[in-house]
Amino acid sequence: MSMNNQGRPTRPAEDTGAASAMATSTGNRALMLEEALIFEIGDSNRTGVDLPEAPRAASRLGGLERKSAIGLPGLSEQETVRHYTRLSRQNYAIDLGLFPLGSCTMKHNPRLNEKMARLPGFADIHPLQPIHTVQGALAVIDELGDWLVKLTGMAGVAMSPKAGAHGELCGILAIRSALEARGDKRSVILVPESAHGTNPATAAFVGYQVEDIPAKPDGRVDVDALKARLGPDVAGVMITNPNTCGLFERDLKIISDAVHEAGGFVYCDGANFNAVVGKVRPGDLGVDAMHINLHKTFSTPHGGGGPGSGPVVFSEALAPFAPLPFVERTEDGKLALIEEESMEDHHASSFGRMVAFHGQMGMFTRALTYILSHGADGLLQVAEDAVLNANYVLRSLEDVLDAPFAAAGPCMHEALFSDNGLAEGFSTLDIAKGLIDEGFHPMTVYFPLVVHGAMLVEPTETESKAALDQFIGALRSVALRAKQGDPSLHSAPHFAPRRRLDETLAARKPVLVWTEPVVEQAEAAE
Amino acid sequence: MRYLPLNTQDRSAMLASMGAASIEDLFVDIPEEARLSGPIHGLPMHAPEMAVERHMKALASQNLVAGDVPFFMGAGAYRHHVPASVDHLIQRGEFLTAYTPYQPEIAQGTLQMLFEFQTQVARILGCDVANASMYDGSTACWEAISMARRITKRATALLSSGLHPHYVGVAKTMARFTGDALVHQAPSLTAETDIAGLIGQIDKNTSCVVVQYPDILGRVEDLSALAHAAQAAGALLIAVVTEPVALGALRSPGEMGADIVVGEGQSLGVGLQFGGPYVGLFGCKQKYVRQMPGRLCGETVDAEGKRGFVLTLSTREQHIRREKATSNICTNSGLCALAFSIHMTLLGEKGLRGLAQVNHAMAVTAAERLEKVPGVTLLNESFFNEFTLVLPKDARSIVRALADRKILGGVSLGRLYPDEAELANGLVVAVTETATVEDIEAFATNLEELLA
Numbered sequence A: 001m002s003m004n005n006q007g008r009p010t011r012p013a014e015d016t017g018a019a020s021a022m023a024t025s026t027g028n029r030a031l032m033l034e035e036a037l038i039f040e041i042g043d044s045n046r047t048g049v050d051l052p053e054a055p056r057a058a059s060r061l062g063g064l065e066r067k068s069a070i071g072l073p074g075l076s077e078q079e080t081v082r083h084y085t086r087l088s089r090q091n092y093a094i095d096l097g098l099f100p101l102g103s104c105t106m107k108h109n110p111r112l113n114e115k116m117a118r119l120p121g122f123a124d125i126h127p128l129q130p131i132h133t134v135q136g137a138l139a140v141i142d143e144l145g146d147w148l149v150k151l152t153g154m155a156g157v158a159m160s161p162k163a164g165a166h167g168e169l170c171g172i173l174a175i176r177s178a179l180e181a182r183g184d185k186r187s188v189i190l191v192p193e194s195a196h197g198t199n200p201a202t203a204a205f206v207g208y209q210v211e212d213i214p215a216k217p218d219g220r221v222d223v224d225a226l227k228a229r230l231g232p233d234v235a236g237v238m239i240t241n242p243n244t245c246g247l248f249e250r251d252l253k254i255i256s257d258a259v260h261e262a263g264g265f266v267y268c269d270g271a272n273f274n275a276v277v278g279k280v281r282p283g284d285l286g287v288d289a290m291h292i293n294l295h296k297t298f299s300t301p302h303g304g305g306g307p308g309s310g311p312v313v314f315s316e317a318l319a320p321f322a323p324l325p326f327v328e329r330t331e332d333g334k335l336a337l338i339e340e341e342s343m344e345d346h347h348a349s350s351f352g353r354m355v356a357f358h359g360q361m362g363m364f365t366r367a368l369t370y371i372l373s374h375g376a377d378g379l380l381q382v383a384e385d386a387v388l389n390a391n392y393v394l395r396s397l398e399d400v401l402d403a404p405f406a407a408a409g410p411c412m413h414e415a416l417f418s419d420n421g422l423a424e425g426f427s428t429l430d431i432a433k434g435l436i437d438e439g440f441h442p443m444t445v446y447f448p449l450v451v452h453g454a455m456l457v458e459p460t461e462t463e464s465k466a467a468l469d470q471f472i473g474a475l476r477s478v479a480l481r482a483k484q485g486d487p488s489l490h491s492a493p494h495f496a497p498r499r500r501l502d503e504t505l506a507a508r509k510p511v512l513v514w515t516e517p518v519v520e521q522a523e524a525a526e
Numbered sequence B: 001m002r003y004l005p006l007n008t009q010d011r012s013a014m015l016a017s018m019g020a021a022s023i024e025d026l027f028v029d030i031p032e033e034a035r036l037s038g039p040i041h042g043l044p045m046h047a048p049e050m051a052v053e054r055h056m057k058a059l060a061s062q063n064l065v066a067g068d069v070p071f072f073m074g075a076g077a078y079r080h081h082v083p084a085s086v087d088h089l090i091q092r093g094e095f096l097t098a099y100t101p102y103q104p105e106i107a108q109g110t111l112q113m114l115f116e117f118q119t120q121v122a123r124i125l126g127c128d129v130a131n132a133s134m135y136d137g138s139t140a141c142w143e144a145i146s147m148a149r150r151i152t153k154r155a156t157a158l159l160s161s162g163l164h165p166h167y168v169g170v171a172k173t174m175a176r177f178t179g180d181a182l183v184h185q186a187p188s189l190t191a192e193t194d195i196a197g198l199i200g201q202i203d204k205n206t207s208c209v210v211v212q213y214p215d216i217l218g219r220v221e222d223l224s225a226l227a228h229a230a231q232a233a234g235a236l237l238i239a240v241v242t243e244p245v246a247l248g249a250l251r252s253p254g255e256m257g258a259d260i261v262v263g264e265g266q267s268l269g270v271g272l273q274f275g276g277p278y279v280g281l282f283g284c285k286q287k288y289v290r291q292m293p294g295r296l297c298g299e300t301v302d303a304e305g306k307r308g309f310v311l312t313l314s315t316r317e318q319h320i321r322r323e324k325a326t327s328n329i330c331t332n333s334g335l336c337a338l339a340f341s342i343h344m345t346l347l348g349e350k351g352l353r354g355l356a357q358v359n360h361a362m363a364v365t366a367a368e369r370l371e372k373v374p375g376v377t378l379l380n381e382s383f384f385n386e387f388t389l390v391l392p393k394d395a396r397s398i399v400r401a402l403a404d405r406k407i408l409g410g411v412s413l414g415r416l417y418p419d420e421a422e423l424a425n426g427l428v429v430a431v432t433e434t435a436t437v438e439d440i441e442a443f444a445t446n447l448e449e450l451l452a
């Protein structure tokens, strides 16, 4: 997901509320504790670890011994635990409540996944161990890859991409390799305006020209306009399905056929696969490559911004170009790792390596654990419940919030609203900040760009009806306040650890690292 | 299905409330001929925790666990002791189950942690600034090369022969598509690095020189002359650090003049995990900050004037800039950055220096012992916790034979450079604080037996 800055206020308004009037001497508020930076509370002579004795040995550092201080504060173990525990309490998280961040699939993260990933047999093995000592690890990669291929109806899979955007890169490189292999120089990738920012960024990163595909008023790709643009210079299209308006691209098969006929390839952004897992296989819709965010559909934790994992499934046409390394089962039933060395014999047209080692193994074990827990039947239920929950939200709120595509039919896994109809001077941001005071993480805001003041709500399948009803009640009340022009919304949130933050100041005078405060002259003189 | 809170009654009530006859009404947009009517054939059905656990444990048991055997592998991934509190803290749900801090008022925990991380990373690398993490060292390395192209408007990068071959591989893959030229050759088995040679190769087309420190063979050499030479020609020096613990003992690349320093942060807090997830470190000089890839956390104030943190300078990023962004990265390695930062806080300067000292002393002890094995020579004159041995025969077979004896005795150069016959006898050995004197002795005696 992303949060666009354009058209969104980035400076806080004057504080009008009196909610925060009562001060305490510490700045703390009961359970809400302020916490200084490690640089302010630690010092470089304190440590929270006891080290083993070093044997006596002469230095062989080649005269490069570090002489100057590094400036790294240390804390005792107790202080460390307290510092990070206090920080953690200033975060909203799925474990606290519904986290309807559209396009991000903030579903419950089962703890069995964490337990399995920490088995020493997975957590404590080196990526370059001899192959016969890591057969179980290769089996995890193989088994997960097999599920992904079968769930998507594709021909092959690349497991090494590190996140969704890295998966996009993998797919685009495969497309370009396939074109080059047939001596076809094409320079343009078509991307809908509603696409996630990573799509155009990826295509441009490897030298493609990016052109917009227009959308129709119903929020889907304009197939005729797309067809009209196809030609010998178009390498491919990047289409998100379900798209970022939360709608299924009904005509994807027609689009794929047209693109193929014009000699191009179809990349599908699979960030929203959760809505359709087990319901439809992208391979049946003519897709050539699609990344799957394991940190979305397959519940590996988002971790405050990663790590993710972005395996890419491929059609017959693109599979031969998939990156190294990958796992292959040999005739004797053992698993082999195909790397640069064995590539000539097995995989001569691979476009090469895009990462050191094998990708996000720690995410593979979690995702496989999750998939085995759900099974084929459970995953189908996941998609159905995710879509049911999103439609329930859509239908429960369309009377108070403008839902631009709701009249035309159901949504998939996320419900999209606009700021149309709010009182003069009230914005999507006010609603988001108002929701914070109500105890919810806001939805994705100002994305996709095709809807004014977009609010993209993705409840996911792991929310109960009661939780949804609570959320709907809260959003309804905030939306009504925004429509009635309640000025206190402008200064929300009032009850979060911080009031609105000054993003303009942060960007104008970037302070990106801590520096020792300079003692003011006057103070020093006192 | 234990992760799904809705029951049949809920589903019916919800469908009824929206006037839908069945769940299929909500999937009408999927063309009928492509819509699946039931669970995909040939795949297992849902399973209880116990059954899943049994299956996963059976797979885990087929791997040889590093911690169970004398262990000497490195080459870009290092085994260090991670204090118990690190893993406890990163499993706090408020860290584990949050996402990118888009709503800063309720994400100050993650944001403050990132600000602390950026400062720690900048200081250890010797840079003015650092970002909030990349995927890993190899992708950070390519991002640095492409950043140097944007800054210098030149497209030829000189890669040191001591750069990790996987990092070279990633750069080669990308360069083929971006049109960058890379100058690179495999290392030779000498005690000196190729710095002198690199200086001679810099010309007016050079965008950057990329050098690893310590390098893939464990060698360390002063980068100052290279930095001067690069900068005098209008090029940048990019230093790559795959073992950050080394910087507790060695001068930082930034101190020696590097313009961009990238690294693999896995050593601290993260663990081996068969190669990922890891955490890419990315630092540079202040003047280049607007060309950096990835997220940056910055300090600001809230409406009441209290200090707080936000993501900033996002006009570099894909979600604002789209095709004009400095990189396509979105999700990074947040939780691994947290683990790195907690481990670094537990260590502090004193602990990091102490840890580096133990590593170096253990490595020197091991090198001196292994050098005595008949037929074995030590390549390095200088090293930190990793060095290269030259064996009298192909090192790959020795590594396999050692593994059969339950010793993970280093990474053979044959595995890393399968096409370079001259390197086949090279063995890269890493020794950290997790090795014991007994481990070293077991390694040495088994090596003796295998070479006899």
Ligand SMILES: Cc1ncc(COP(=O)(O)O)c(C=O)c1O
Residues within 6 Å of the ligand: A001, A002, A103, A104, A163, A164, A165, A166, A196, A198, A240, A244, A269, A271, A272, A293, A308, A309, A310, B329, B330, B331
């Ligand atoms: C639609 C869409 N595409 C691509 C991405 C990029 O994925 P990642 O953040 O894993 O790189 C995201 C999410 O962030 C997304 O929502």
